[in-house]
Amino acid sequence: MPIPAEHPVLTDGVVTLRAPRPDDVQGQVERHLEDPQRGFGEDDARRWIGYGITEAWKTGERLVFVIEYQGRYAGTAALKPDSDGNARLHYGLSSWARGAGVMSRAVRLLLEFGFTTCGFHVVHWWARVGNWPSRRVAWATGFRLGEMIPALAEEGGRRVDAWTGWIGPTDPRKPRRPWFETPVLESPRLRLRAWREDEIERIAVARTNRATAHFLPFIPQPFTAEDARFWLKDLAEQAAAGRRFNWCLADAETDLGLGNITLFNIYRDAVRDAELGYWAHPDAQGRGVMTEAIERVARWYFAPETEGGLAGRKLLIRTAATNTAARRVAEKTGFHHAGTERAAFRLDTHLDDKVTYERLSSDPLPSRPAKEGAHQNDQPA
Known part of the structure; x- marks a missing residue:
C-alpha cells in the first residue's frame, strides 16, 4: 500500500499522532534539553519541526508523527521504512508525559497505521542495553523480544550492545508474558x-x-x-x-x-x-x-x-x-x-x-x- 502524501491524524481518544506545528518547537527543545549530550538546540528544533519532519515524510525516508497528549507536544514516534517492505520503530517522550502509558498508546496507533495503511510486513525495534523505558514500551505493545546483539549500534561515539525485537501485523498489541515487579x-x-x-x-x-x-x-x-x-x-x-x-x-x-x-x-x-x-x-x-x-x-x-x-x-x-x-x-x-x-x-x-x-x-x-x-x-x- 502507498504511504499517504500527507500526515493523517491518528487518535485513540487520549493520545493523538499528527503532523508538526510551529508551536511544537518549544516542546521539542525542552525534550532534547533533558539529554544535553545530544546537543540539540532551538535552531535544530525549529528546522526539525518546520522542515525536517515534512521532508523526511515526502521522501519516504522516515514517517514521523508528533505525539500530542493533554493538548500539548509530548514527543515523537516514527517508522523508518526499509527496502524489504519492513520498518524500524523509533520513539521519544518528554519527561512530563512519562508514566501514564502515553508512549504505549502512541506505538499501538503507529503500528496500526504501519501495517494497515502502509502495508509493512514486519516492524523492528532495538534499544541500547540498559534503556529499560524503551524496552518496557516494546514489551507492553506486544513485540517479540529477540537476542541481545553485541555492538549493534553507535551511541555517543562508541559501539553499544542492543536489545532487539519485532512484531507482525496479526500479533496482539499487548504483553506476551508478565513483567515481574518484586514487591516489598x-x-x-x-x-x-x-x-x-x-x-x-x-x-x-x-x-x-x-x-x-x-x-x-x-x-x-x-x-x-x-x-x-x-x-x-x-x-x-x-x-x-x-x-x-x-x-x-x-x-x-x-x-x-x-x-x-x-x-x-x-x-x-x-x-x-x-x-x-x-x-x-x-x-x-x-x-x-x-x-x-x-x-x-x-x-x-x-x-x-x-x-x-x-x-x-x-x-x-x-x-x-x-x-x-x-x-x-x-x-x-x-x-x-x-x-x-x-x-x-x-x-x-x-x-x-x-x-x-x-x-x-x-x-x-x-x-x-x-x-x-x-x-x-x-x-x-
Missing part, C-alpha cells in the same frame, strides 16, 4: 526488597565462601564485584522476562542486606507451582533470618491475587541431601520432605543425592513462628 515484603525483623547497585561489595562477600563453593559449584569463586554486577543485570533481565522474583533480605532497622531469596520455575497456567532458592551473608547465619524470610515469601506467594499475592498452589525447595543447614530451614518453615533422587545434585567434588521439599497452600502454618527459629542454618539451597 515486611516481617518483624526484615524488609524484603530489591538489591541495589551500591550493595555490590556485600553481594560479592556473601557469595564468596566455602559452603557456596561446595553446594553451588556453578557460582564463580571468588565471586568478584564484576560477577555481582553481572548478577544484578541478570536479575533485571529475568524479572522483565517474567521468569523470577528476587529479594534482598534487609535488616528492618539498618537496611543492611543479610541474604537473598529467589522464586523461580514459576508455572502460571492451570497449576501454579514455583521453587525457592536462598543464601545468607555470613553476618546473618545463626539468627533465623532465612526462616523468617521464607515464611514471609510463602505467605505472599499463597495469598489470593485480590490480596496482592500470586495465588500459588505449591512451593518447592530442592537441595543436596548433605546440606543439613538448608534442609533445616525448609523443615522449620513448614515444608515436607517429598522425595530423594539419588546421585542427582552436583557438588564441587561429586554427585550428591537431591532432596525435594514441598509446601502446599492448604498446609497448616509452621507450629513455631519463623522468628523463633534461630539456628546455625541459612546456607545455600
